[in-house]
Amino acid sequence: MRPGRVVGAALLAVLALGPVLPMGGMRQYVLHVLIQIFVWSFIGGAWSLMGRFGLVSLGHGAFLGLGAYTVTLLWNAYGLTPWLGGVVAAALTSVLALVVAYPCSRFQVVGHYFALVTLAVGEVVRLLIIAERNWTGGSLGLSLRASPHDSVLAMQFADKRVFYYASLVLWLAGLWIWYRVDRSMARAAMEAIGEDETAAASVGIHVTRFKMGITMLSASLTAVGGVAYAQYITYVNPDTLAGIGVSLRIVFAVVLGGMYSLLGPTVGTALTIALGEYLRVVFGLRLIGMAETIYGLLLILFIIFLPAGIYGSLRDVVAGLARPARLASGLR
Amino acid sequence: MLELRGVTAGYGHFTALWDVTLRVEAGEAVAVVGPNGSGKTTLMRVISGLVAARTGELVFEGNSLAGRKAHEVVRHGIAHVPEGRRIFPRLSVGDNLRMGAFQPRARQAFAESRARVYDLFPVLRERERQPAGSLSGGEQQMLALGRALMSRPKLILLDEPSMGLAPVLVLRLFELIRRVREEGYTILVVEQNVRQVLKLVDRAYLLEVGRIRMEGRAAALSEQDFVRKAYVGL
Amino acid sequence: MIDPIFLLEAAVNGILLSGVLALLALGLNLIFGVVDIVWIAYVDLVMVCMYLVYFLVMIYGWPLWLAGLASVALGALLGLGVHLLIITPILGSAPVNQLLATGGLLFFLQSFATFLWTTDHRTVRLALPILEVGGMFLSFVRLIAFAISLLAMIGLWVFLRRTYIGTAIRAVSQDREAMALMGADPQRVYLVTSAVGGAMAGVAGALLIIQYSVHPFFGAAFGPLTFMICVLGGLGNMVGAFVASVVMSEIISIGGVVISTEMGYVIAFVVFIVMMFVRPGGLLVRRG
Ligand SMILES: Nc1ncnc2c1ncn2[C@@H]1O[C@H](COP(=O)(O)OP(=O)(O)O)[C@@H](O)[C@H]1O
Ligand SMILES: [Mg+2]
Numbered sequence: 095m096r097p098g099r100v101v102g103a104a105l106l107a108v109l110a111l112g113p114v115l116p117m118g119g120m121r122q123y124v125l126h127v128l129i130q131i132f133v134w135s136f137i138g139g140a141w142s143l144m145g146r147f148g149l150v151s152l153g154h155g156a157f158l159g160l161g162a163y164t165v166t167l168l169w170n171a172y173g174l175t176p177w178l179g180g181v182v183a184a185a186l187t188s189v190l191a192l193v194v195a196y197p198c199s200r201f202q203v204v205g206h207y208f209a210l211v212t213l214a215v216g217e218v219v220r221l222l223i224i225a226e227r228n229w230t231g232g233s234l235g236l237s238l239r240a241s242p243h244d245s246v247l248a249m250q251f252a253d254k255r256v257f258y259y260a261s262l263v264l265w266l267a268g269l270w271i272w273y274r275v276d277r278s279m280a281r282a283a284m285e286a287i288g289e290d291e292t293a294a295a296s297v298g299i300h301v302t303r304f305k306m307g308i309t310m311l312s313a314s315l316t317a318v319g320g321v322a323y324a325q326y327i328t329y330v331n332p333d334t335l336a337g338i339g340v341s342l343r344i345v346f347a348v349v350l351g352g353m354y355s356l357l358g359p360t361v362g363t364a365l366t367i368a369l370g371e372y373l374r375v376v377f378g379l380r381l382i383g384m385a386e387t388i389y390g391l392l393l394i395l396f397i398i399f400l401p402a403g404i405y406g407s408l409r410d411v412v413a414g415l416a417r418p419a420r421l422a423s424g425l426r
Numbered sequence: 427m428l429e430l431r432g433v434t435a436g437y438g439h440f441t442a443l444w445d446v447t448l449r450v451e452a453g454e455a456v457a458v459v460g461p462n463g464s465g466k467t468t469l470m471r472v473i474s475g476l477v478a479a480r481t482g483e484l485v486f487e488g489n490s491l492a493g494r495k496a497h498e499v500v501r502h503g504i505a506h507v508p509e510g511r512r513i514f515p516r517l518s519v520g521d522n523l524r525m526g527a528f529q530p531r532a533r534q535a536f537a538e539s540r541a542r543v544y545d546l547f548p549v550l551r552e553r554e555r556q557p558a559g560s561l562s563g564g565e566q567q568m569l570a571l572g573r574a575l576m577s578r579p580k581l582i583l584l585d586e587p588s589m590g591l592a593p594v595l596v597l598r599l600f601e602l603i604r605r606v607r608e609e610g611y612t613i614l615v616v617e618q619n620v621r622q623v624l625k626l627v628d629r630a631y632l633l634e635v636g637r638i639r640m641e642g643r644a645a646a647l648s649e650q651d652f653v654r655k656a657y658v659g660l
Numbered sequence: 661m662i663d664p665i666f667l668l669e670a671a672v673n674g675i676l677l678s679g680v681l682a683l684l685a686l687g688l689n690l691i692f693g694v695v696d697i698v699w700i701a702y703v704d705l706v707m708v709c710m711y712l713v714y715f716l717v718m719i720y721g722w723p724l725w726l727a728g729l730a731s732v733a734l735g736a737l738l739g740l741g742v743h744l745l746i747i748t749p750i751l752g753s754a755p756v757n758q759l760l761a762t763g764g765l766l767f768f769l770q771s772f773a774t775f776l777w778t779t780d781h782r783t784v785r786l787a788l789p790i791l792e793v794g795g796m797f798l799s800f801v802r803l804i805a806f807a808i809s810l811l812a813m814i815g816l817w818v819f820l821r822r823t824y825i826g827t828a829i830r831a832v833s834q835d836r837e838a839m840a841l842m843g844a845d846p847q848r849v850y851l852v853t854s855a856v857g858g859a860m861a862g863v864a865g866a867l868l869i870i871q872y873s874v875h876p877f878f879g880a881a882f883g884p885l886t887f888m889i890c891v892l893g894g895l896g897n898m899v900g901a902f903v904a905s906v907v908m909s910e911i912i913s914i915g916g917v918v919i920s921t922e923m924g925y926v927i928a929f930v931v932f933i934v935m936m937f938v939r940p941g942g943l944l945v946r947r948g
Contacts, residue, residue, distance in 0.1 A: 145756065150755065150756050150759065152759070194933075197937040198937075200937075201936075201937045201938075201940060202940075203936055203937065203940060205755060206692075206698055206755065206759075207891065207936060207940065209698075209755075209759060210698075210887055210888070210891055210936075211932075211933055211936050213884060213887070214884065214888060214929040214930075214932050214933050215929075215933065217884050217925070217929050218926050218929045218930060218933075221922045221923075221925050221926045221929070222922070222926055224922050225920055225922035225923050225926065338880065338883075338884060339880070342700075342760070342763045342766070342767075345756065345759075345760060345763075346760055346763070346764070349756055349757060349760055353756075381775060382774060382775065382778070383771040383772065383773070383774030383775030383776075383876075384771075384775050385771075386767060386770070386771030386774070387768055387771040387772045387775055389767060389771070390764050390765070390766070390767030390768030390769075390770075390771055390772075391764075391768050393760070393763075393764035393767060393768075394746060394761055394764035394765060394768065397750065397753075397757050397760050397761040397764060398746070398749045398750060398761065401750070401753050401754070401757055474841060476837060476840070476841070495840070495845070496837075496840040496841055497840050497841075497842075497843050497844055497845045497846070500841065500842065500843040501843060505841075506841050508837070508838060508841065512835050512837070512838040512841075513838075514830075514831045514834045514835055514838065514839075515834060516830070516834055516896070517827065517830060517831055517834065521827050521831075524824070524827060525827065525828060525831050525839065525842050525844075526842055528828065528839075528842040528843040528844050529842075529843030532843070533824075573842070577842065577843060
């Protein structure tokens with residue numbers, strides 16, 4: 095086995111045992127943070143499916159919010175189980191993605207313009223949620239109707255450990271999908287498209303089909319992430335789940351980690367969440383705004399000084415250290 | 427006047443020029459010919475500072491150009507008329523010429539330079555207020571040349587001036603370049619139109635896959651031989 | 661049925677709003693066109709300038725016109741600062757990184773404003789009359805703000821058309837490399853552009869604080885709209901920016917009266933998305 099695999103297996107074992115490790119009074123809090131990391135890493139991974147091919151979306155908040163609100167509204171109004179609600183949410187989001195992606199691809203809206211179009215889509219969804227305040231709760235948000243007792247059908251559990259394992263599985267599933275896309279034909283095609291669309295089309299790559307496919311996949315996975323988040327937090331709000339703020343946060347985390355590697359989105363998400371939590375704990379209710387100020391400042395510094403992302407830069411460093419070692423062993 | 431010794435340059439991991447050595451004397455006209463993709467444009471860009479040379483020396487009138495940015499190179503008296511003309515399409519012809527005289531020394535002599543350019547290319551005077559993008563291909567090439575002259579250069583780099591022009595216009599353009607030359611400018615020209623350009627210049631270099639393959643006086647070089655060589659690989 | 665006079669009033673208010681939006685879109689457009697980077701935090705700079713005018717006028721008792729000039733100066737300084745500190749190091753980076761660096765600035769400015777000035781809404785109230793014209797109520801303040809934004813736009817136009825450096829800025833936006841061959845140091849042109857763009861934000865800030873209240877999230881409310889108008893106007897097209905601004909302001913203003921404020925914005929954004937498909941070069945430019 096390669097050393098990478100050993101480390102991976104060990105890490106996975108620790109994560110699987112996470113909830114039973116002794117953590118004193120911190121257990122609930124640690125689990126809470128880890129769940130957030132898993133869910134947002136999954137969402138970041140979904141974003142990077144598009145981002146790495148040059149489709150920089152600033153509107154993933156739209157997909158996230160659509161997923162979260164759909165499942166919450168269906169449960170609150172009709173008592174539809176989130177399992178089915180989630181399917182409906184993913185389907186709806188795919189349709190939205192299709193409606194956006196098809197013309198974008200057809201009319202070659204790329205680069206900055208693609209980012210701005212998706213940003214507009216994110217704003218539209220956020221504003222629609224606020225405008226339809228009669229049944230969405232508007233900017234005050236909406237609580238998930240509590241089920242009287244733990245229920246698999248309602249996807250509601252009092253014990254955080256259930257959510258912990260569920261989100262761990264979700265995260266692993268996200269990694270698996272990422273890996274499959276990375277190894278597929280689609281990747282070669284998408285990379286060619288990202289480089290030069292006209293050239294890709296000229297060698298027979300169906301540009302529109304690939305772009306739509308990857309966008310729909312990315313969007314529906316994001317919606318699933320929104321469903322998971324809504325079920326866990328049991329409260330949805332247009333400003334935290336839709337709009338430009340959350341979209342930017344997703345992109346930040348991914349770019350910070352490095353969007354071209356399997357674990358990049360996870361590293362970036364873990365770091366931004368840990369940082370956010372740390373600042374929140376340090377400042378508490380004092381100096382309101384200070385935590386976010388430092389967060390913003392650090393983001394700027396990271397982007398300037400680690401343009402390849404943390405994971406990417408780290409790997410470069412490790413490769414740099416490993417190379418002389420390998421040379422030495424080769425000489426022996 | 428201009429001397430390149432052992433210049434190597436490229437893009438990223440790709441090397442487009444290998445160990446290029448080349449000389450242009452004051453008052454000379456020199457051509458660089460070679461098939462598509464042989465590195466001619468890269469050579470011009472290295473001289474004008476748009477691409478940094480990795481190794482080698484670039485000396486212009488005794489000053490090293492190594493590490494100079496494009497906007498500094500112009501001040502030394504080198505004007506680069508880039509491939510595809512690259513005029514400012516939404517600026518008027520007059521404003522294009524004004525921009526040509528951007529550097530301070532040239533700006534002082536603006537009126538005089540413009541009068542000279544208009545004498546050389548009267549059509550530009552007629553079109554002074556039109557957007558440059560509305561000119562015909564030949565007129566745009568004249569504008570690009572005129573704009574370069576506005577910087578009061580000593581050496582003019584011309585990258586494929588005849589590109590995209592109808593054959594009749596090509597002949598006229600070469601005639602104009604000849605007149606520019608007679609005004610005392612030194613010229614380094616890159617061309618695919620080997621037959622024409624050899625009539626214009628004193629010496630020529632043949633570039634192939636990033637290396638200088640041949641060098642000689644234009645008159646002495648057998649035209650047929652040169653044409654054949656230049657188009658190997660086309 | 662809505663009284664037609666309300667619609668007319670909304671339409672007039674839409675036009676009045678369009679002035680300052682056009683100004684902002686032009687400032688952003690200038691920077692985007694020349695430096696090729698979208699300043700996601702552009703309207704957050706406006707927010708900072710609004711606070712400046714608020715404090716100078718309400719706390720320190722400066723006359724409004726002087727505070728307005730200070731706002732323009734601050735805007736220009738902020739523009740220079742953003743370019744030197746944030747943009748210059750990432751000029752060669754991937755477009756995502758460029759978006760994110762100014763996005764980080766957005767987070768920073770929003771939260772720092774929250775930290776310094778809390779989330780209270782603040783306004784500079786002017787004792788100027790409300791005019792009644794044919795049954796419509798029009799704010800004199802807005803009329804003045806509109807007039808000044810028109811003047812600022814004309815000023816920008818003259819700067820870009822009639823001055824040497826202004827022409828150079830337009831030239832760089834058309835062909836950066838060719839302009840370097842003319843002897844222009846791109847970095848210096850960028851700096852001038854960023855200062856001018858920042859100054860536009862300063863003008864807009866002074867004009868906005870007398871009409872709307874400022875709070876740390878002001879940029880979030882006006883930012884997306886500004887990007888859309890900027891793009892709809894078409895790069896480097898001043899008339900286009902104005903037309904786009906009028907169209908978007910009218911949709912928002914009339915939509916706000918007929919349906920609801922949010923739906924007004926929704927319709928405006930949908931129009932933007934659709935226009936991106938049919939007129940990607942801007943409202944006034946045919947696809948081609
Ligand atoms: N910006 C660039 N990035 C990467 N490779 C380039 C770039 N420009 C040119 N090249 C490569 O450098 C080589 C020389 O190109 P060029 O100098 O344009 O040749 P020529 O002008 O003789 O046609 C070609 O193989 C071309 O593909
Ligand atoms: Mg060439």
